[in-house]
Amino acid sequence: MDSRPTAQEIISICKGLMQLLQRGGLNFTKIVSNDPKVLEIVQTRSSVLEGEEMVVGQNITKGSTESSHVLGLKWDHLKDTLVVSRGLSPKSRSEHSKVTQRLVLSSVSSVFHPIGLVAPFTIRARLLLKEVWRAKGQIWDGELSSAVADAFTDWCNELHVLNEMKVPRSYFSFNPDGVELHVFGDASLEAFGAVAFLRAKSPQDQLAFVLGKARVAPMKSWTIPKLELQAAVLAARLKSQIEKSLSLNISVVALWSDSTTVIQWLKSSNGKQPVFVANRVGEILDLTTIDQWNHVPGVNNPADIVTRG
Numbered sequence: 001m002d003s004r005p006t007a008q009e010i011i012s013i014c015k016g017l018m019q020l021l022q023r024g025g026l027n028f029t030k031i032v033s034n035d036p037k038v039l040e041i042v043q044t045r046s047s048v049l050e051g052e053e054m055v056v057g058q059n060i061t062k063g064s065t066e067s068s069h070v071l072g073l074k075w076d077h078l079k080d081t082l083v084v085s086r087g088l089s090p091k092s093r094s095e096h097s098k099v100t101q102r103l104v105l106s107s108v109s110s111v112f113h114p115i116g117l118v119a120p121f122t123i124r125a126r127l128l129l130k131e132v133w134r135a136k137g138q139i140w141d142g143e144l145s146s147a148v149a150d151a152f153t154d155w156c157n158e159l160h161v162l163n164e165m166k167v168p169r170s171y172f173s174f175n176p177d178g179v180e181l182h183v184f185g186d187a188s189l190e191a192f193g194a195v196a197f198l199r200a201k202s203p204q205d206q207l208a209f210v211l212g213k214a215r216v217a218p219m220k221s222w223t224i225p226k227l228e229l230q231a232a233v234l235a236a237r238l239k240s241q242i243e244k245s246l247s248l249n250i251s252v253v254a255l256w257s258d259s260t261t262v263i264q265w266l267k268s269s270n271g272k273q274p275v276f277v278a279n280r281v282g283e284i285l286d287l288t289t290i291d292q293w294n295h296v297p298g299v300n301n302p303a304d305i306v307t308r309g
Contacts, residue, residue: 005175007035014042032068034080034169072112081166086112089159098143104129104152111159116195116212118162120306123191123214125155130190130216171208171248176200180252181210181242184296185235186303187227187259191216193306194235196242198250211238214306226276228259231303232266233280236287255288258298266293 004010010033018028031042067076074085108125111118128151132144144152180199186192193214200206213234217227235255243250257263265273267290269281298304 007037083166099149102140119214177202178251183235184256184303185231187231188307192231225261236284240287256296
């Protein structure tokens with residue numbers, strides 16, 4: 001799987017691949033693309049590469065449907081959008097004699113969303129499971145209370161809504177002159193998380209969701225400042241992961257937290273700090289620089305939604 005700004009670049013790559021496969025006696029037999037021009041040219045039964053005629057394959061076909069799965073997400077070729085599609089049809093409560101911890105964990109784990117698109121939704125079921133563990137421990141096949149079972153059933157009944165959440169596969173509808181990376185972190189007593197966006201400023205402003213992560217807070221109670229610091233660690237890790245994965249020229253990197261305590265910890269890293277704080281501040285500053293960190297009001301922090309579920 002690959003992506004390029006223009007159809008001509010993709011066609012050039014495909015022709016090179018055809019030539020390479022031909023040398024090994026292999027046929028180029030199937031391709032999926034969101035651009036009809038690519039399909040038309042690549043599906044031609046013969047190509048002239050470097051002055052030689054090369055018979056490609058017996059049948060070079062595009063997908064028989066209008067969509068396919070890419071890295072666990074459903075890719076609509078025509079609309080060029082991605083949507084979560086796996087784990088959205090769990091067995092209904094009526095198909096089970098009882099609702100157990102095993103069933104809840106199995107259901108929430110089956111919702112596969114590698115880019116964290118629906119993290120604010122899946123965190124609800126994980127928090128439900130945490131509540132059960134806190135009260136009764138890990139009794140995997142014991143029947144849950146009617147209140148917990150009803151909450152889980154309501155969660156399952158909302159799964160179909162995820163099919164309506166779609167994001168463009170391409171970050172931008174144009175080739176931007178400059179790209180900014182903005183990563184936000186936030187926490188509550190129950191959960192913490194981080195979310196990253198790309199912003200293109202020229203020739204027009206456009207925002208694109210990149211990646212999101214959500215984590216349930218530890219069973220042992222932490223203070224809000226410590227959880228906010230853990231969210232900042234997660235944001236720093238996202239920033240590092242995105243920079244390594246994307247080939248875009250990112251001109252500006254900004255990380256945001258609504259905790260003034262976290263910002264102050266980062267600014268005072270040279271002073272003596274508690275071990276918990278010092279270790280996490282050290283990791284954050286290994287992955288980022290202090291000038292990249294900014295304060296954002298809680299009402300304007302998009303990561304806030306993941307802490308609520």
